[in-house]
Amino acid sequence: MLKDVTLGQFFPGDTVVHRLDPRTKLILVIVYIVALFAAKTYAAYALVMIVLIVCVSLSQIRFTTIMKGVKPILIVILITGILNLFFTQGEHVIFRLWKLTMTWEGVRTAALMILRLIMLINGTFLLTYTTSPIALTDGLELLLSPLKKLRFPVHELAMMMSIALRFIPTLIEETDKIMSAQKARGADFDTGGIVQRAKAMLPLLVPLFVSAFRRADELSVAMESRCYHGGEGRTRMKKLTFARRDFGALILGAVFLAAVFALNRVWK
Amino acid sequence: MDSIIKTESLTYAYRSVEDEHPRVVLQGLDLEIERGTFVAILGHNGSGKSTLAKHFNGILLPLGGKVYVEGIDTSVEETMLEVRKRVGMVFQNPDNQLVANVVEEDVAFAPENLGYPPEEIRMRVDDALRIVGMYDMREHAPHLLSGGQKQRVAIAGVLAMSPKCVVFDEPTAMLDPQGRQDVIRTIRQLRDEMNVTVVLITHHMEETIHADRVVVMSDGKIVVDGPPKKVFPNVEYMREQGLDVPETVDILYELDKCGFHYRLDALSVDECAREILTAFTGAGA
Numbered sequence: 001m002l003k004d005v006t007l008g009q010f011f012p013g014d015t016v017v018h019r020l021d022p023r024t025k026l027i028l029v030i031v032y033i034v035a036l037f038a039a040k041t042y043a044a045y046a047l048v049m050i051v052l053i054v055c056v057s058l059s060q061i062r063f064t065t066i067m068k069g070v071k072p073i074l075i076v077i078l079i080t081g082i083l084n085l086f087f088t089q090g091e092h093v094i095f096r097l098w099k100l101t102m103t104w105e106g107v108r109t110a111a112l113m114i115l116r117l118i119m120l121i122n123g124t125f126l127l128t129y130t131t132s133p134i135a136l137t138d139g140l141e142l143l144l145s146p147l148k149k150l151r152f153p154v155h156e157l158a159m160m161m162s163i164a165l166r167f168i169p170t171l172i173e174e175t176d177k178i179m180s181a182q183k184a185r186g187a188d189f190d191t192g193g194i195v196q197r198a199k200a201m202l203p204l205l206v207p208l209f210v211s212a213f214r215r216a217d218e219l220s221v222a223m224e225s226r227c228y229h230g231g232e233g234r235t236r237m238k239k240l241t242f243a244r245r246d247f248g249a250l251i252l253g254a255v256f257l258a259a260v261f262a263l264n265r266v267w268k
Numbered sequence: 269m270d271s272i273i274k275t276e277s278l279t280y281a282y283r284s285v286e287d288e289h290p291r292v293v294l295q296g297l298d299l300e301i302e303r304g305t306f307v308a309i310l311g312h313n314g315s316g317k318s319t320l321a322k323h324f325n326g327i328l329l330p331l332g333g334k335v336y337v338e339g340i341d342t343s344v345e346e347t348m349l350e351v352r353k354r355v356g357m358v359f360q361n362p363d364n365q366l367v368a369n370v371v372e373e374d375v376a377f378a379p380e381n382l383g384y385p386p387e388e389i390r391m392r393v394d395d396a397l398r399i400v401g402m403y404d405m406r407e408h409a410p411h412l413l414s415g416g417q418k419q420r421v422a423i424a425g426v427l428a429m430s431p432k433c434v435v436f437d438e439p440t441a442m443l444d445p446q447g448r449q450d451v452i453r454t455i456r457q458l459r460d461e462m463n464v465t466v467v468l469i470t471h472h473m474e475e476t477i478h479a480d481r482v483v484v485m486s487d488g489k490i491v492v493d494g495p496p497k498k499v500f501p502n503v504e505y506m507r508e509q510g511l512d513v514p515e516t517v518d519i520l521y522e523l524d525k526c527g528f529h530y531r532l533d534a535l536s537v538d539e540c541a542r543e544i545l546t547a548f549t550g551a552g553a
Binding site: 219235 | 322352363373379386
């Protein structure tokens with residue numbers, strides 16, 4: 001039941017998208033998000049969508065896999081859509097029902113907003129699907145390293161992220177074990193309403209937390225034993241290096257962003 | 269012979285919140301561990317053996333007395349890394365020692381912390397993984413490995429620092445028999461082939477028969493100290509300490525009680541069989 005957690009899932013591969021430096025990919029995802037939210041005209045939307053489709057095809061990840069990421073937040077998307085549908089001011093009224101008015105403008109904004117959210121999730125999932133968690137945290141650490149001057153704990157943050165990722169499968173396994181142990185003694189996790197089920201989870205969380213704290217304690221001793229003393233003077237075995245394709249990708253990213261802004265102006 | 273670890277009247281106590289009086293765990297312990305030896309530390313639960321081990325690389329600092337690693341005082345903050353580089357430590361639960369998502373990244377953790385250049389880290393990681401026989405699995409995720417394999421990765425992670433001494437704190441307690449065998453074989457290999465000093469804390473008497481020296485602890489003190497062939501024949505005393513003896517010694521001891529006369533220092537299965545055989549043929553002659 002808990003095995004299908006897709007958080008930080010990574011599909012190894014050897015495509016251009018996989019081989020790009022994680023820093024490049026992080027920057028490009030930010031560029032993509034900015035472009036997505038800047039897009040106002042149909043033409044700009046179309047361009048963003050084409051770029052997304054090209055990137056996904058290049059990564060050789062199936063579109064159905066990419067769309068799976070949308071499922072958990074389907075409700076959020078629907079609510080956003082409905083709100084936009086009824087609360088957008090406009091002149092071309094379709095119908096009026098009590099205080100709710102639906103306008104053509106509302107239909108348009110709702111459709112675009114839903115499209116925008118789905119594409120937002122697709123884009124960010126493409127990043128985590130094609131980048132290993134380690135590469136991702138390394139990239140993030142290096143990208144944020146200028147903030148070290150402002151005493152922002154960049155290294156610590158990256159270390160916490162990678163340890164969290166490392167322990168997700170371990171803790172899931174442990175949760176399964178505790179659940180089985182409690183089911184064996186008559187606990188019921190599957191029936192009843194939401195409140196009842198949440199209550200049934202409580203005796204599960206307590207041992208899980210206790211063990212997580214114990215693990216954290218042991219891990220910190222093991223890390224210290226292996227000479228861990230913070231990020232200072234630490235080197236890495238695998239150095240991230242920018243290749244020519246990274247510069248190329250970044251230039252394409254800049255061109256893409258400029259094109260979106262241009263399309264916003266040209267096609268009104 | 270020179271010693272690699274030396275404790276001088278080491279005392280330590282845990283302070284608890286509810287209790288006014290700190291619980292004394294180590295009471296004036298003097299111990300010297302010689303370079304290149306295999307020392308096994310035994311003792312029932314709460315005898316202070318794990319606490320002692322944590323003093324060997326400065327994870328815990330003595331409340332009284334001193335601990336020296338190759339002459340370096342472990343309580344000096346500035347030289348802490350020098351101490352930890354020399355004395356590596358492997359713990360009971362392999363899951364809680366592995367830091368990274370990929371085997372080789374995890375082994376690289378210690379040399380990365382020590383700030384070695386990337387090429388050297390690569391070399392150290394590959395060497396360490398070959399020694400423990402996990403080189404072929406260097407790109408696996410640790411949570412997909414078996415307990416014994418994880419523990420060997422943890423050992424590789426320590427070896428990548430090229431320590432002079434490795435302290436094992438019940439490394440086989442959570443492993444299945446196969447994993448236990450692999451880990452013990454690796455531990456012996458460290459001592460025999462790489463001349464690394466080994467300190468092994470364990471509950472399994474069979475793991476200590478290859479040790480050069482057995483140290484038995486009780487209530488924060490050393491009560492017995494000697495080679496296994498001298499320590500284990502003292503079956504009654506060991507049982508009083510809440511400890512067992514290797515099965516081989518146990519068989520000879522029981523036979524001895526039945527009126528056969530055997531030497532009790534046959535530790536390996538072969539030695540034990542030979543002892544029984546010669547006693548029989550000797551009696552027949």
